[in-house]
Amino acid sequence: ETGVTQSPTHLIKTRGQQVTLRCSSQSGHNTVSWYQQALGQGPQFIFQYYREEENGRGNFPPRFSGLQFPNYSSELNVNALELDDSALYLCASTTAGGSTDTQYFGPGTRLTVL
């Protein structure tokens, strides 16, 4: 098991609502990435946070936003939820240093949008 933790484990929301997911990185890791994993698919990169700033973004709309705190933990916020946002949301932590850093994933938050 990695030291990456996520909360909550499961969440049910209705269309149009807003949601906040949380992630605590592994000890010693200063970079957090968020991924969306739809059922039966591989994880897709949403964005990454390093030194409390967004450091790269995938093909996701602005209603997906995030924060990183001084202790390196992070939040993913999704506004105006749509049915297609139903997925497993994963965070991964690493130490920033280049393109070959190993990423360690948390257990994920299962979001269901009704």
Place this chain on the structure above:
Amino acid sequence: GENVEQHPSTLSVQEGDSAVIKCTYSDSASNYFPWYKQELGKGPQLIIDIRSNVGEKKDQRIAVTLNKTAKHFSLHITETQPEDSAVYFCAAPLYTGTASKLTFGTGTRLQVTL
């Protein structure tokens, strides 16, 4: 950006047999290739990775080979056991800014039967 293709999508082997999963990538600049195992209800777990300065890496029953010329890499599991049953994902770096982000394949569901 990087594009990763993974085959097969499902693989059924008998206990004790070998399993091979193959991936191809598109960006010749990619230099780091991890493999993750994902069990039901859990986040992806790193099982092995390889960097582009080596052609093969082995860890007990698991090995990964890399052919940079052909831009493909493979996961080999020998002497499979029922606990190897899971979904396996390959990945390659996604270059947006600094620090590692990953593009994942679509996954291979491995079933090891008794």
